Amino acid sequence: MKQNGTLLNTQPNKESQENESMKVSPILDDAHKIDLIENKFREIMEIMGLDLTDDSLIDTPKRVAKMYVKEIFSGLNPANKPAVTLFENKYQYKEMLVEKDITFYSNCEHHFVPIIGKAHVAYIANSHVIGLSKINRIVEFYAKRPQVQERLTVEIANEIKSLLNTEDVAVVIEADHLCVSSRGIKDVNSDTTTAQFSGKFEEAGTKNEFLTYIGK
């Protein structure tokens, strides 16, 4: 892995968990949001002196508005939360289950430029297990919001905990922030790692087994 990584532990107190999730007010429907953003984005382009009659630019405001609402910020709409089917843990599988290298694309809420990373998620099953592709979908849902990496880590962990009714969940995220690598100090070698370990993953043995699986 690259050098200069920072490890931030996002271990929350129990009381603060509520506050760590993003507050989203779903006041407008998607079509209304797209219309408004299209108009505002056109204004931004005009202020920057761009020629909105240019063939190549004429549809950009609409394109950006749709992309914001339907794609890169679709996780702001609670209706897009993935429906998750749980399966009975028939085999009484009691070891950790690790889903690693889940690629995600998010955007930093401070600069609105991409955060590109990988999430590694593990849990120890109780009575139920979750379809593996659903873990990817949960990561994607929370990534598709204006984010900070610490909150993304906690939101994913909290969702898996509440779905599976277990505290035994670990999430590690490694990401490149384009606001760091492409602007400002232009540090192209740094990446940021965040982690949350709960329940049995707070024990050194279990935590290290997980970190070994993900090659850390």
Ligand SMILES: [Zn+2]
């Ligand atoms: Zn940023």
